[in-house]
Amino acid sequence: MERPAWAPPGIDITMPSVARINDCYLGGSYNFAADREAARHAMVFLPGLPKIAQANRAFMRRAVRFAVAEGVTRILDIGCGIPSSGAPHEVARAADPAARVVYVDHDPVAVAHAGATVEGDPRAAAVCADLRRPRDVLGDPAVKAVLDARLPVLLLLVAVLHFVEDAYDPYAAVGELRDATAPGSLLAVTHAAYEGTPVPREQTDGAVGVYNDIRNPLIMRSRAEIARFFEGYDMVEPGLVPMPQWRADTELDADAVEEPWACSGFAGVGRKR
């Protein structure tokens, strides 16, 4: 039975959470035994998962910097997970101290932590809402405050859309979010794919199975399917590419580009027409 929108799931730290598993990949300690167990299990199939997580974070950093450089200083990070060092508000503030950030996640622990991280910061907030219910996201007062009919925002959907099953129509959800943002707003997406992942598909499926087991299915999508999320957006150069190839910093980082795991899946930024 599907849970009604107003009945939140319980907190069970013996159940792994994707937000905390991701923290494991990043070498953090914002996680519990069950999360570390799940992370270890997934890494049996995809040992490069930490590199993938790292590449996601690196892309996110570059995307935020790009946005701020373009004058987009309002950031809505949906599926923020556990913001550790190098989180978007830190990156954005380094370029523009007035930048505003709202973190959104459906994991109440991640949101509680994000809330603690930005506590007392008038230009940042953390909101518990689910991307699968975009109206809930858009209806939150903190989200409403950061969205402005005239001012563009950066919508970060980093490593989150591949956790939304087709049954929940992620395209419609992204469309609704797009419609709520001003023209010129930016959408930054990373998404898992079989393409680029440097192991056979069957091996990747082993990791997919781990996520299925913790009831947080990981949905692999093709490049074309991922490109469809940018409907209504013009792609920013260089388009939808492997993560390290998206606007690698001027001092070209050969090490990262050559890291094969970092090229799993795709990243891209679009500008709303």
Place this chain on the structure above:
Amino acid sequence: MSAEPDGPEDRLRRFATIWSRALFPATATSLTRPELERQLEPLARRLRDALAERPFRAATGESVGAALVEADCTEPETLSRTLDVVDAYLVLYCGAQGEREELRARCARLQHAVAAGFARALRERTLAEQEAISRAALAARGTVAEALHASEARFRAVFHGAAIGIGIADLDGTVLEVNDALVRMFGGLEHQLRGRNVGEWSHPDDSPHVWKLYEELVRGEREHYRVEKAFYRPDGTVLWTNLTVSLLRDADGVPQYQLALVEDTTERRLLHLRLRYEATHDALTGLPNRTLFFERLEKALAAGKGARFGLCYLDLDGFKAINDSLGHAAGDRLLVEVADRLQACATAPGEMVARLGGDEFVALTTGPDTERGVDELAGRIMHALATPISVDGRELTVRGSIGIVEGPAADRGAAEVLRSADITMYRAKHAGGNRCELADPEADARAITRHGLTTALPVALERGEFFIEYQPLVHLGDGSVRGAEALVRWLHPQHGVIGPDRFIPLAEHTGLIVPLGRWVLEESVRQARTWQARHADAGPLRVNVNLSPCQLTHPGLVSDTVEILERTGLAPGALCLEVTESALIGADDDLLKPLRHLAEMGVDIALDDFGTGYSNLANLRRLPVSVLKLDRAFTQGMQHYPVDPVDLKIVEGIVSLAHSLDLAVTVEGVETGAQADQLRELGCDTAQGWYYARPGPPDRLHELALADVL
């Protein structure tokens, strides 16, 4: 920053580059390697300075280890790579001054300090992060608990406030929770439900699949089902429901509970049953009606190869007379008694009796030997009617005519079968009634069906298939022709001339009587005007026109009549409208008003068929009539000599009564001279009958009138 090639700064930077290259693959940093390298440069400087520092301070090395952790180099691998790089390259790139041995020793001690600093910082960071995430989990748990509490309160309100009955049971069938609506449905006592087992609620009307579905659900083979189900309430009454049962599974998909949503349909069902009964049964007799009979007949006819059926179509003989004379209430009581008797005739399986309407009944048999069965059924019906029926203290002898159809089921449709039975019944009626006839396809083809006539009537009027014959009305005193009664006929293209007794009731039934009656009136009035114009010396010839009960209540009666009289120029006194006594039984002022209006204008009103109904003599005073037409039944007794003295007395009495009320008396059915003499002596005023003339074309009357004068 510029640095002299191979100077100390340049060497320091080369060390940092080597260090960052070694470290980068093992870190989780989101920095690029050059960025990391820039972060490592100050650390490299600290290490270089520590090499030369006097006295040697381990704290510098520790701070470098801690800084690594801060730069997200939290993997143990990053420490080991750092130590490798320091061990291999620090002295080489940064140990410019000093003695080799001394530098190596310091470098080793530095490595120990870096390791200790790294471990301490990592421990601090790990503990801090663990504490932070635990706090977050706790905080989230509080928020969620609050939300859950609110959500549960809402759920409870929904559960208990729902208009639909809701019950939750475990998979053994034990009822765990019920809401108020469900308790109310079951009579208001919660303990009658909670703790009881679902299996106890079987009901004789449960179809077998109800419990099969239930078993499938509790075994986890079915997610939900929806059935119509009856329950006994604790007080023994029956609750009918639309029941939807769903299987509730836990987070792992293991079946846990069953959820029942119960909608009370008892009222709706009763209403439905009642409506169905009313739609398929005759309100007066309680017998199945035409609808239900057709359903059964169609089913019998669809029974397939080898099956046969038998049908009796019964029409009571002379029922109309009973209805007219004793009134509808008595007629209804008679029909109820007939229905009861018929019902008793058809009790075997496969037999049924239905009332089609009026005094028409049908009996159907689908037994094994319908050839014999239908004969016996007809016999039982005739026998059942043989005993007189007591209505209002009178013993009424009821006779019936039966048309029988018997045959293989597959041959014909229901309508065709019924039509054949109807025709056959008419054959029985025409043969004198009180008998059965067996359907004969050839006779069917010839027979004039009421159905056929009914559908042909409207067209017949358009095509001018009706015509009028006139029967002279003769003055008994001097034998002169005083007028004629207009009698309508139908020249049917196939069946020839048809009398009004066959089609007037049909016209009454379909409402065609109104335009037909208007046509007859107009035609007759025009004819009377012609007679007057062509033969003024023959005296004022009057015309009598029959009005049917339907025309009597038609709002256009007066205006139509006035308009026709004015248009043709006939004096109102030359028109006499005949109304049957039965049509005026119980007539109220509203019904009499148009007649009064016409009478005041000078139109004569005659009371037709006087003496056949329940003659309310006291009523005569208030009717606007000027003529009584004695029914032929009174004159029949005077056809032969000697005349029954009682008949004489009755007629004499009526005539005397009529005259004292200023009414003229006309007698019908005069067939002999003796009758005419008798009636003249009794004081009757006018007569009509074969003795004078049969109904004929208008010119005949003209000739008669003329002859009379001559």
